[in-house]
Amino acid sequence: MASIGWLLVCVVTLALFVSGARGIDIFLEWDVAIDTSIKPASADQPVITINGKFPGPLINATTNDFVHVNVFNNLDESLLMTWNGIQQRLNSWQDGVSGTNCPIPPGTNWTYVFQTKDQIGSFFYFPSTNFQKAAGGYGPIRVNNRNVILVPFPKPETEFDLLIGDWFAKSYKERRDLPSNDLPDFILMNGNSPFGNQIYESFTLTKGLTYRFRISNVGSALSLNFRIKSHKMVLVESEGSYTNQITLDSLDVHVGQSYSVLVTADQDTAVYYMVATPTQVDTTAKSSLMGVGFLQYANGHELGSLPTGPDPMDRDFSVNQAKSITWNLTTGAARPNPQGTFNVSNITLTQNFVLQGSKAEMGGVLRYTVNNVSYLTTATPLKLADHFVNGTGVYKLDTFPIDTVNSAPTYGTSVVSGIHKGWIEIVFKNSLDVMDAWHLDGFGFYVVGFGDGEWSSDSRSTYNLMDPVVRSTVQVYPGGWSAVYAYLDNPGMWNLRSQNLQNWYIGQEIYIRVFNGDANPLKEKPIPDNVLLCG
Ligand SMILES: *[C@@H]1O[C@H](CO)[C@@H](O)[C@H](O)[C@H]1NC(C)=O
Ligand SMILES: *[C@@H]1O[C@H](CO)[C@@H](O)[C@H](O)[C@H]1NC(C)=O
Ligand SMILES: *[C@@H]1O[C@H](CO)[C@@H](O)[C@H](O)[C@H]1NC(C)=O
Ligand SMILES: *[C@@H]1O[C@H](CO)[C@@H](O)[C@H](O)[C@H]1NC(C)=O
Ligand SMILES: *[C@@H]1O[C@H](CO)[C@@H](O)[C@H](O)[C@H]1NC(C)=O
Ligand SMILES: *[C@@H]1O[C@H](CO)[C@@H](O)[C@H](O)[C@H]1NC(C)=O
Ligand SMILES: *[C@@H]1O[C@H](CO)[C@@H](O)[C@H](O)[C@H]1NC(C)=O
Numbered sequence: 001m002a003s004i005g006w007l008l009v010c011v012v013t014l015a016l017f018v019s020g021a022r023g024i025d026i027f028l029e030w031d032v033a034i035d036t037s038i039k040p041a042s043a044d045q046p047v048i049t050i051n052g053k054f055p056g057p058l059i060n061a062t063t064n065d066f067v068h069v070n071v072f073n074n075l076d077e078s079l080l081m082t083w084n085g086i087q088q089r090l091n092s093w094q095d096g097v098s099g100t101n102c103p104i105p106p107g108t109n110w111t112y113v114f115q116t117k118d119q120i121g122s123f124f125y126f127p128s129t130n131f132q133k134a135a136g137g138y139g140p141i142r143v144n145n146r147n148v149i150l151v152p153f154p155k156p157e158t159e160f161d162l163l164i165g166d167w168f169a170k171s172y173k174e175r176r177d178l179p180s181n182d183l184p185d186f187i188l189m190n191g192n193s194p195f196g197n198q199i200y201e202s203f204t205l206t207k208g209l210t211y212r213f214r215i216s217n218v219g220s221a222l223s224l225n226f227r228i229k230s231h232k233m234v235l236v237e238s239e240g241s242y243t244n245q246i247t248l249d250s251l252d253v254h255v256g257q258s259y260s261v262l263v264t265a266d267q268d269t270a271v272y273y274m275v276a277t278p279t280q281v282d283t284t285a286k287s288s289l290m291g292v293g294f295l296q297y298a299n300g301h302e303l304g305s306l307p308t309g310p311d312p313m314d315r316d317f318s319v320n321q322a323k324s325i326t327w328n329l330t331t332g333a334a335r336p337n338p339q340g341t342f343n344v345s346n347i348t349l350t351q352n353f354v355l356q357g358s359k360a361e362m363g364g365v366l367r368y369t370v371n372n373v374s375y376l377t378t379a380t381p382l383k384l385a386d387h388f389v390n391g392t393g394v395y396k397l398d399t400f401p402i403d404t405v406n407s408a409p410t411y412g413t414s415v416v417s418g419i420h421k422g423w424i425e426i427v428f429k430n431s432l433d434v435m436d437a438w439h440l441d442g443f444g445f446y447v448v449g450f451g452d453g454e455w456s457s458d459s460r461s462t463y464n465l466m467d468p469v470v471r472s473t474v475q476v477y478p479g480g481w482s483a484v485y486a487y488l489d490n491p492g493m494w495n496l497r498s499q500n501l502q503n504w505y506i507g508q509e510i511y512i513r514v515f516n517g518d519a520n521p522l523k524e525k526p527i528p529d530n531v532l533l534c535g
Helices: 001-017 174-175 315-324 382-389 459-462 501-505
Strands: 025-035 049-051 057-061 066-075 080-084 108-116 121-127 141-143 161-168 186-189 200-205 212-216 223-228 233-239 243-247 250-253 258-262 271-280 291-297 349-362 365-370 371-375 410-412 413-417 423-430 436-440 445-452 473-476 480-487 492-498 509-515
Touching: 001 315, 057 066, 080 459, 121 233, 121 258, 141 161, 161 223, 161 509, 186 291, 200 212, 200 436, 212 223, 212 250, 212 315, 250 258, 291 509, 315 445, 349 413, 349 436, 365 382, 365 501, 371 509, 382 492, 382 509, 423 436, 423 473, 445 459, 459 480, 473 480, 492 501
Parallel strands: 025 066, 057 141, 161 212, 200 291, 349 423, 371 410, 413 509
Antiparallel strands: 025 049, 066 108, 080 121, 121 141, 161 186, 212 258, 223 250, 223 271, 233 243, 233 258, 271 291, 349 365, 365 371, 423 480, 436 473, 436 492, 445 480, 492 509
């Protein structure tokens, strides 16, 4: 008996260690609605709340948990929620973008069910269609480590979620109809701005203790430099990867990116400013553009000065910091295997995309383009078209130019094949004069390089193939390029988009269709029972 008992313990322990360990079920009910009384910044502007809150509630999950989110759409228009950085393994059905899901009609509800499989780290959710992200509707997601997985730093005293992002005084409906490159009017910290309701975001610390801040840029356009007066930040995580720890005075967080930093309350008992200021953009026209909040030591009263940061136009500072963010190969993340087990030092590329982001006047309207193709959303989501009619009549696979630029701008429903279990190299080029950031659902990017000017195959000699960080969103500097690798082991229909809301809303996206011909052993999840149909 005793030996069988011992064997059972071993089996259970082993089961906990393998990546298939099943988490718990988390059930959430969300009432998504408009509130005009919040006034984070100015007049009676519509703000999208979840259960009355802006930002929305934290999703606090652990690796491999199943999250059930029953979304009640109480807006006056359709809604989809997407889970930025959550990879939806084998399950693009839950991705919540226009190519995978029918919109949830106003006055109805729909339940997402997804697993935080093999992931750990900091992410966020937001409404993906109708420009609604500009009105809020976003909130933090934490995926915690299972107890059997060691974390490469001591347990912090407390964790704080900090969503920073730009904000406009105009209503999101007005703005989506009038595309413009106006600078945002405010920068919010967890929905607060000192200019509107006069409430500052603040965190209370006890001297001597260390805290984890999970910081995401949930804004529409601006890259932000985040810093805290007199305090260093130790960078430990980027969108689900443990980084080699580096100590920073300030951190650039580009649109759609998430980081964890550790902050130790090692200064005199006082109150310290934390700020988020625009970077890589000339804001002299709006010099007051700054997100402001406080770190308040218990019993601290004295408030010092604002922390100074790098010159916002100092591109070398920003690029060098980006290059210094690397992957800790020896630590385990979601799985016990060290992260470095999955390194790219010796892989063979099977596909190469070179994608140039730009904009064009098309028939008198401004559109954003990828390789001179501006994405046209179809009434029937691509994923449903695949399922029912193999795409017929909705999109034509592989007509998008993956590595050349059309000689004239056109519209297209761009869907390209990604080779299942192949390694893809994607080079993003930015021909605009403002920052861009690119994101792929379903996978992590191994960020191998940044460069200026033209990319050519010679540029590969500058790549970091030793310890590139893995993350879901990479920034692309004006007139420059960023190169990433991804391992396409996740069959599905996956959105590749600009994280800049306006660029995405008017055309800067494509879909990568990863098809698994081999039905055994890992099939895609079947179409959900509660699937919505449309188009
Ligand atoms: C999140 O979940 C973890 C693990 O269950 C728990 O320890 C922690 O207290 C939770 N945090 C919050 C803010 O709910
Ligand atoms: C809508 O909410 C009800 C009540 O919670 C639930 O029973 C139902 O399954 C939900 N519908 C969908 C499509 O998720
Ligand atoms: C990498 O992770 C290991 C194992 O958790 C840890 O001991 C080490 O300090 C980390 N290295 C850096 C540079 O962060
Ligand atoms: C990367 O992976 C290769 C092949 O698995 C391995 O030989 C190499 O040691 C790894 N590199 C590092 C730095 O861990
Ligand atoms: C590196 O790749 C080559 C060619 O694909 C292969 O022969 C070799 O075994 C690989 N080395 C390691 C350490 O994986
Ligand atoms: C489905 O479409 C793909 C791509 O257009 C094509 O290669 C494949 O043969 C089609 N399959 C069927 C069953 O028609
Ligand atoms: C995109 O189309 C425009 C308008 O025809 C053209 O001027 C431009 O050269 C094209 N872009 C490239 C990189 O070919």
